[in-house]
Amino acid sequence: MKYKIDLHTHSTVSHDGGVSRESYRKALDTGILDYIAVTDHNTIDFAQKLRSELGDHIIVGEEIMTTIGEIVGLYLNETIPGGLSPEQTISKIREQNGIVYIPHPFETIRKGLHPQVLDEIVDEIDIIEICNGRAFVQDRSKQAVVWAKINQKPGAASSDAHGFHGLGKTYSQITDIPNRENLVSLISSCVPNAERPKFRAILYPKYNKIKKKIGKT
Numbered sequence: 715m716k717y718k719i720d721l722h723t724h725s726t727v728s729h730d731g732g733v734s735r736e737s738y739r740k741a742l743d744t745g746i747l748d749y750i751a752v753t754d755h756n757t758i759d760f761a762q763k764l765r766s767e768l769g770d771h772i773i774v775g776e777e778i779m780t781t782i783g784e785i786v787g788l789y790l791n792e793t794i795p796g797g798l799s800p801e802q803t804i805s806k807i808r809e810q811n812g813i814v815y816i817p818h819p820f821e822t823i824r825k826g827l828h829p830q831v832l833d834e835i836v837d838e839i840d841i842i843e844i845c846n847g848r849a850f851v852q853d854r855s856k857q858a859v860v861w862a863k864i865n866q867k868p869g870a871a872s873s874d875a876h877g878f879h880g881l882g883k884t885y886s887q888i889t890d891i892p893n894r895e896n897l898v899s900l901i902s903s904c905v906p907n908a909e910r911p912k913f914r915a916i917l918y919p920k921y922n923k924i925k926k927k928i929g930k931t
Contacts (some may be wrong), residue, residue, distance in 0.1 A: 717748040718907070719892060720885045721773070722786060722817055722843065722872035725752055727760040730876055737878040738764060742771050746882035749892055751775040751872075753786050753817075756796045773892070777817060778803050783827040786815040789894040800831060804838045813897060816842040818874065819861065820854035829861070836865050840898045844869030845908040847884030848876075855908070868898055871906035883909045 724731030725738070731754060741747045752761035753775035765772040775788045779796040780803045787794060787807040794806040807814050816839055818826040832839070844858040862869040873884045886904040890896065 715889065717888050717891065718746075718882075718885045719749040719751075719888055719904075720747050720873050720875070720881065721751040721775070721788065721815060721841070721870050722753050722777070722846070723750055723875045723881065724777075725754055725760045725764070727757060728754040728876070731755075732877040733875055733881065734878070735764060735767075737881070738772070739768060740878070741881045742768060747885060749773060750881075751786075751788055753777045753788075755779065756793065758790050758793050770891075770893070775815070779825065782831060784817055784825045785827070786817050788813040788815050788897070800827065800835055801838075804835060808838075811894065813894070814838055814840045815870070817872070818843060818846045818854070819858050821846075826854070832861065836867075839865075839867055841868045841870050841901050843872055845871035845884060845906055847871075847873035847880060847908075847910065868901035868904070869906065870901050870904065871908050883907075 723733055725733045749771050751773035752764055754760055755777050758774050758776045761774040765774055773788055774790050775786055776790055776794060777784050777786050778794050780798055780800045785803050790812050791810050804814055819842055820826050842862050844862055845855045870886045871884050873880050875881045885907050887907060888900040888904050890900055892900055
């Protein structure tokens with residue numbers, strides 16, 4: 715069997731996110747994706763609730779803002795506060811037996827970790843994102859692929875979707891049902907799919923921010 719997994723998405727709970735509960739369900743029910751990590755900014759509340767509804771097809775994650783860039787924790791049980799150093803953040807992820815995932819590395823527009831920082835924490839990295847579905851203005855995929863190979867780290871393709879139409883284009887294809895224990899191994903032999911979504915999917919964060927701002931006025 716082959717399964718499509720996306721390890722980086724943002725629900726309506728994220729300040730710039732827009733993937734609704736119904737959209738996640740639709741993506742799973744229609745086979746657009748088989749497993750989806752919900753990685754909202756600095757919270758796991760929505761992800762936990764969605765997992766209770768949709769089961770193991772939802773992976774509870776969090777995109778955590780450290781002092782110098784973002785790190786994703788996967789298979790979390792508690793929210794990790796933002797504002798910690800990368801080392802402290804990773805320690806908090808490990809305390810929960812979570813997986814350390816590096817999103818959009820080397821980017822400056824979206825707060826990716828720089829090469830020097832990655833080299834300092836390399837031993838603690840489980841998976842690095844080698845293709846981000848929203849990498850349009852600043853695409854560091856080639857650099858990420860080289861870094862992953864040099865440092866022998868599994869590389870994943872993920873959508874970073876902030877709306878429904880961002881789902882199902884950029885994902886990793888794996889050969890077994892993922893869990894906390896086997897995910898890193900499965901990503902080590904995954905097949906990345908890097909089809910770009912429509913341009914409007916890339917603009918979701920800006921659209922979502924404006925929509926939510928207007929809704930509050």
